[in-house]
Amino acid sequence: MISIEELTATQAYQFHGxxxxxxxxxxxELATQGxxxxxxxxxxxxxNNALPILLSEDDYSCWLSLDDLDKIDLALAPYQPRPVSRAEIEKRSDRIIAYTQDAMNQPNxxxxxxTVPPNYDCSGLMQAAFASVGIWIPRDSYQQHNFTQPIAIQEAQPGDLLFFSSGKPITHVALYLGNNHYIHSSGKDRGRNGIGIDTLxxxxxxxxxxxxQIFCGAGRIVAGYISTGNPEAQFECPISVNS
Known part of the structure; x- marks a missing residue:
């Protein structure tokens, strides 16, 4: 186990589990999961009882409880992002869709x-599905919206993302399946309390x-996210994270 005294800002760490x-x-309140x-x-x-950290693969800032120091190790080698092209993403789209459907078929x-099985929020499911085939995208729905190339819904292909909101910013995201159908993890108040398939x-x-009624448009992932190693903003406690 790594002690609090051994932690340094220059060292890369990784989770186990x-x-x-x-x-x-x-x-x-949960922001994401490692x-x-x-x-x-x-x-x-x-x-308090937490460390401010920056996740390497998506530059996501969050807090790690000191009670979970037994779940971290020194990274053997720092994370190195690999560029992913649109052609590679298209080849993996069937597997991305299959991940979400397999997740739907598990009790959730x-x-x-x-962001980990079996229970997801909307953007967590999207990030996990793409990550399952080696493609990193940003964590939250509004970040995913900003990351995509906007397309008309008539141009949407299976594997594209659909975005929803009753205002600004974007608050919900889904994976397009074709024929106006999409798969998403929706909440209890305005959804299915889990993963399901709906139609526009x-x-x-x-x-x-x-x-x-709150559909805002479609977007296409044209490349994998390339980490810069920098958080989006000043990171102080408390913070507000929209996922």
């Missing part, structure tokens, strides 16, 4: 901040109707 990560140093051997480095000194419920063309299903 799945770790909950939080949106403030209070460690009350799956498998994801890497990170420190952003500052401990506050909507989990704000969830439904006139009878109330959940599909709701999302059709």
């Amino acid at each position: 799945d770790v909950n990560l939080y949106n403030s140093c209070e460690t009350q 799956a498998g051997d994801r890497q990170f480095h420190l952003l500052g000194s401990p506050q 419920h909507y989990l704000w901040g969830g 063309a439904s006139e009878s299903d109330p959940i599909s109707q709701y999302y059709a």
Whole structure:
């Protein structure tokens, strides 16, 4: 186990197993999860019972509980992003879709901040599906929206992303399956409390109707995310994370 005194800002670390990560140093609300051997480095000194960290693969800032120091190791080698082309993404789109469908077929419920099986939030499911085939995309729905190339819904292909919101910024994301159908993890109040398939063309299903009303457009992932190693903004406790 690595002690708090041994942690340094210049060292890369990695998780072993799945770790909950939080949106403030209070460690009350999940922001995301560290799956498998994801890497990170420190952003500052401990506050309360948490460390501010930056995840290496998507430049996502969050808080690691000091109670989970037994779940981290020194990284054997720093994370090195590999460029991924649109052609490579198209070749893997069937596997990306299959990941979401396999996840749907497991017992699951909507989990704000969830990025590991079996429970996901909307953008967590998208990130996990792309990561399953070696493609990193940003973590939150509004970040994913900003990362994509906007396309008309008539041009959407299976594997593209659909975005939803009743205002700004984007608050929900789904994976397009074709024929106006999409798969997503939706919440309890305005969704299915888990992963399901809905359609933009439904006139009878109330959940599909709701999302059709707040549909904002489609986007295409044209390249994998390339980490810069820098957080988006000043990182202090508390913070607010929209996932």
